[in-house]
Amino acid sequence: MLKYANPTHFLALAARLIPWLAATTALLLIAGLYLTFFVAPDDYQQGSSVKIMYLHVPSAWLAMMCYVIMTSAALGTIVWRHPLADAAQKAAAPLGAAFTLLCLVTGSLWGKPMWGTWWVWDARLTSVLVLFLIYLGLIGLWRTIEEPAQAARAAAILTLVGVVNIPIIKFSVDWWNTLHQPASVFKLGGPAIAGSMLWPLLIMAVGFTFLFFTLHLMAIRNEILRRRLRRLSIDAAHAEEQAEATA
């Protein structure tokens, strides 16, 4: 396991894993979409609009899981100062922002027919919006600081500060009375959702998770290459300077 902490070994591992991960993702998403549209029944209250749930719940789950992964990478940056942790952090932020946006938009498209409004300022929606803004702030921070190791440490600190938002999102539907429905899949006493709807949802969620891991691995690979390119350009510039000085 430790062997893969070396960026070169990691690149080799990534090259082997990415095709398999991508294939698994494609299979799961195709199966999930088939189940969603041809097998899963309509809800007796919400009608066919419940099909949006199969997108909304997995993207909400990924929006939070991505932040948790980013937080562990941030710990890796701060404690071990490992370049791989830096890359994992940097690669996760845009993916997290995309899944959070997807969660907000699909929720809005589900809310309009169900609640009669695109948006309400309740605790769950607001805290997810704050999560989206934190992701955007992190992307801004990454783009502003040029030196990658310094940017990684700054982003790690901001990530660790922002992690207080995650439990607020998770428990907001239990702490405050809101329009948003409470958790129905992961709860004490088993899921409160019919099996015919639970299976498509679970397969979509696993498919989205694999999609995230595939994209994350590819983006980490990009960051490692980007750092390598940066070092090569700096070395080349130094070599040129020295050549000019001696000439």
Add this chain to the structure above:
Amino acid sequence: MKDYSGFIFAAYAFAAIVVGAMIVKIVADYRDLKRKLARFDGREIKP
């Protein structure tokens, strides 16, 4: 039961756009980096 197909279509279309954009961006970035790195390798071998 009302017809929600417009909302469902919009949600899935938006998801397809977002996921597609992420894949395209990451793959394009990878190719760009590979090309730039290859240029460096070529320069080092020449002299």
Add this chain to the structure above:
Amino acid sequence: MMQSSLSALFWRELRIARSVGGGGAMGLVFFLILVSLTPFAIGPDLNLLSRIGPAILWIAALLATLLGLDRLFQADADDGSLDLLLTASTPLELIVVVKCAAHWIATALPLILASPLLGLTLAMEPASLGGIALSLLAGTPALTMLGAIGAALTAGLRRGGLLMAVLILPLATPVLIFGVSGAAAASGGTVPFHIPMLILCGLSLAALAGAPFAAAAALRARDA
């Protein structure tokens, strides 16, 4: 020894904040302008103004506090005194707390004292005038401490001020929510006044306990 160096730092910060361009008085003027601009934007309807008065005052206080804070470490980073503070034997976390305390006294305290007067111009009820001052008193320390993290993260960056606001404003949402609900609860409503106030105090204490470590880590992360 450590105590005297910290108190020297405290008075130095206060002196800088009070001098022209230090930001202390300027923050108050900025607050005044923000509050007086809103009635022009939404019209002189006194009923509406008195209902949203606490929200106007809180948003103005939030912006005035955060925009003043970008100079907290920037000036020290520019003239090199930050490197001296970093190598000092005094813990950096304490230095952050002292700088924040001086900054809070120089910028947030005048703003709190001025808020009931500005509330009068917004036709707020007497009970909520006291409520807004108390809720600002309980909540602004959290804003200053959160802002210190942003100031430390962006110290030495070009165009750091706007980035700092983008980083910190989302995190300041809970303070804003409970601050406004505290000020609104003072003039009636279903929520008793002490509940949002206790939450605000809790947020400020939590920020006071955690933020110095985050800000100090951010300052150390700038180099090496």
